[in-house]
Amino acid sequence: MKHINKLFIVLAVFFISSCSLTELDLLDNPNAVTPENAETGLFFNSIQLDVKDFFMNVNDQGAYVSRQLAMTGGNVYENAFAATTFNFMWNTAYADLLPDLDQLIVLTEAEGSLVPHYAGAAKILKGYVLMTLVDMFGDVPYSQAGQGVSNPSPTADSQADIYNAALALIDAGISDMGKDSPSIGGTDLFYGGDAGNWIKFANTLKVKWYLNVGSGSNGNGSDIAAAGAGAITTADADFQFPFSSMRDIPDSRHWWYQDGYENGAGYYQSNYFMWSLAEEKGIVDPRIRYYFYRQDLSPVSEIDAFTLDCGQLTAPLHYGNDQPFCHVGNGYWGRDHGNDDGIPPDDTRRSVAGVYPAGGLFDTDQGASSANAGTDGGLGAGIAPIMLSSFTHFMLAEAAVTRNTGGDAAALLEEGVRQSIAKVMNFGSDQAAGTGLEPTAEEVDAYVANVMNSYAAAGSDDEKLNIIMKEYHIALWGNGLEAYNGYRRTTFPSNLQPTLQPTSGDFPRLMYYPADYLNLNANISSQRALTDQAFWDTNGAGVIK
Numbered sequence: 001m002k003h004i005n006k007l008f009i010v011l012a013v014f015f016i017s018s019c020s021l022t023e024l025d026l027l028d029n030p031n032a033v034t035p036e037n038a039e040t041g042l043f044f045n046s047i048q049l050d051v052k053d054f055f056m057n058v059n060d061q062g063a064y065v066s067r068q069l070a071m072t073g074g075n076v077y078e079n080a081f082a083a084t085t086f087n088f089m090w091n092t093a094y095a096d097l098l099p100d101l102d103q104l105i106v107l108t109e110a111e112g113s114l115v116p117h118y119a120g121a122a123k124i125l126k127g128y129v130l131m132t133l134v135d136m137f138g139d140v141p142y143s144q145a146g147q148g149v150s151n152p153s154p155t156a157d158s159q160a161d162i163y164n165a166a167l168a169l170i171d172a173g174i175s176d177m178g179k180d181s182p183s184i185g186g187t188d189l190f191y192g193g194d195a196g197n198w199i200k201f202a203n204t205l206k207v208k209w210y211l212n213v214g215s216g217s218n219g220n221g222s223d224i225a226a227a228g229a230g231a232i233t234t235a236d237a238d239f240q241f242p243f244s245s246m247r248d249i250p251d252s253r254h255w256w257y258q259d260g261y262e263n264g265a266g267y268y269q270s271n272y273f274m275w276s277l278a279e280e281k282g283i284v285d286p287r288i289r290y291y292f293y294r295q296d297l298s299p300v301s302e303i304d305a306f307t308l309d310c311g312q313l314t315a316p317l318h319y320g321n322d323q324p325f326c327h328v329g330n331g332y333w334g335r336d337h338g339n340d341d342g343i344p345p346d347d348t349r350r351s352v353a354g355v356y357p358a359g360g361l362f363d364t365d366q367g368a369s370s371a372n373a374g375t376d377g378g379l380g381a382g383i384a385p386i387m388l389s390s391f392t393h394f395m396l397a398e399a400a401v402t403r404n405t406g407g408d409a410a411a412l413l414e415e416g417v418r419q420s421i422a423k424v425m426n427f428g429s430d431q432a433a434g435t436g437l438e439p440t441a442e443e444v445d446a447y448v449a450n451v452m453n454s455y456a457a458a459g460s461d462d463e464k465l466n467i468i469m470k471e472y473h474i475a476l477w478g479n480g481l482e483a484y485n486g487y488r489r490t491t492f493p494s495n496l497q498p499t500l501q502p503t504s505g506d507f508p509r510l511m512y513y514p515a516d517y518l519n520l521n522a523n524i525s526s527q528r529a530l531t532d533q534a535f536w537d538t539n540g541a542g543v544i545k
Contacts, residue, residue: 041187052241057089063480070268070335076505083515090514101126120176127169153522159535201239203230216538221403239387245379253380260352264371269334272497275324286439287424289363290356294331296349297367318502338499355428357478358382362431385478390420394472420475466492509533
């Protein structure tokens with residue numbers, strides 16, 4: 001009888017549980033984000049963090065090929081990058097950003113929505129992500145993407161179609177931002193809810209769009225001028241992601257600070273880029289102590305051959321007379337383009353990123369290790385400089401020379417240089433104050449005069465454009481994407497350091513498709529060639545090295 005009673009109890013519990021589970025099946029999972037339970041502000045916050053992660057990865061890959069960072073993954077381009085390198089970038093875009101941006105647009109465009117500014121920001125960011133995917137990879141999935149298990153292998157759309165879709169999204173975002181709406185306020189990590197600044201960012205993206213699409217022609221000049229009139233022109237509208245000094249759970253510091261100020265430097269700085277600031281013009285760039293921190297000031301003659309094996313060698317024959325080789329001197333310790341030698345015990349000698357944009361140390365000739373468990377300088381509270389006012393001026397200067405916009409290229413160049421220097425100096429003002437090493441107004445003027453005298457002496461448009469793109473390249477420190485774009489668009493600066501090997505292989509006009517895309521999408525059967533070009537890259541094969 002006891003056994004029979006137990007059986008009835010078990011059956012009763014099972015019946016009640018089954019009823020409960022059946023009813024729960026009709027409800028939304030309370031732990032899943034659905035259109036009905038998504039909290040818009042937190043959703044938008046997550047998107048912005050993904051934008052930061054996406055940009056970080058894009059920046060570094062662009063910086064390697066544009067010589068802002070030393071390319072050390074291989075001695076020729078084919079070996080320097082692996083398809084797996086791009087998985088994080090790809091998955092952040094397709095698994096996180098694009099689906100979330102689409103969902104935010106749906107949420108905030110729903111009937112009765114009172115926050116069109118969220119939709120506007122989402123459309124502008126989606127346009128930026130799509131443009132970047134094209135800039136990096138060319139043809140990629142778009143129209144069939146985001147359909148989940150119903151279409152696990154979306155086909156790729158043409159680059160031009162995706163770029164056009166991006167422009168339409170940016171214009172739609174501008175329209176949304178012009179509508180009356182409650183401010184998105186503190187959930188906006190970029191602009192604090194300032195719709196006017198979002199419109200300026202969107203117009204700056206349009207300047208870039210028209211510059212790229214008009215590559216190799218005199219077209220789009222009026223479009224560039226119109227977009228430039230509403231673009232970011234002052235630093236208070238800069239589109240930048242602000243990092244914090246938080247070290248643990250989560251580590252929210254600038255990724256270059258994490259690399260250089262914990263246990264020893266990982267990245268090698270580019271000898272070419274440091275030389276550009278230290279020696280190339282015969283005048284020291286006012287930004288150099290903000291851009292780089294030197295851990296060791298020892299003369300090269302005092303460094304053993306094991307630690308610096310090229311220290312007593314002469315430059316390769318294919319290097320020009322105006323190229324640095326092996327070391328820059330004065331403590332600026334990096335590597336040459338394509339030097340993939342083994343790693344000696346030099347992690348406490350390598351130069352690391354400085355106070356700008358990494359939130360590191362202002363260089364006062366300390367010559368001391370930066371590997372102090374993240375206790376130095378700005379503690380990593382740097383920025384991701386995605387689109388700054390100085391960038392706008394350089395792009396408009398380029399357009400004045402190449403697109404007949406009617407702008408004053410010289411004035412735009414000078415303003416770009418001055419705004420870049422002011423941005424950098426203001427960023428590190430707390431550390432530089434009282435050191436006696438903060439650049440004086442006279443030193444800044446002398447640097448600007450050097451640039452402008454060279455520009456005035458330039459005899460051709462190509463020579464003028466070379467100077468503009470060189471100064472843009474320097475101002476882009478922390479944004480390898482636009483350095484990569486500018487180099488492919490114009491072929492300038494003309495004197496970028498060649499690879500250490502005489503034969504470099506094919507410069508990546510587009511990057512390898514990510515391994516995950518190749519392995520998981522049935523509609524792509526082979527890896528691309530590095531000679532494939534972005535549709536807007538109209539320069540001849542082999543002219544970029």
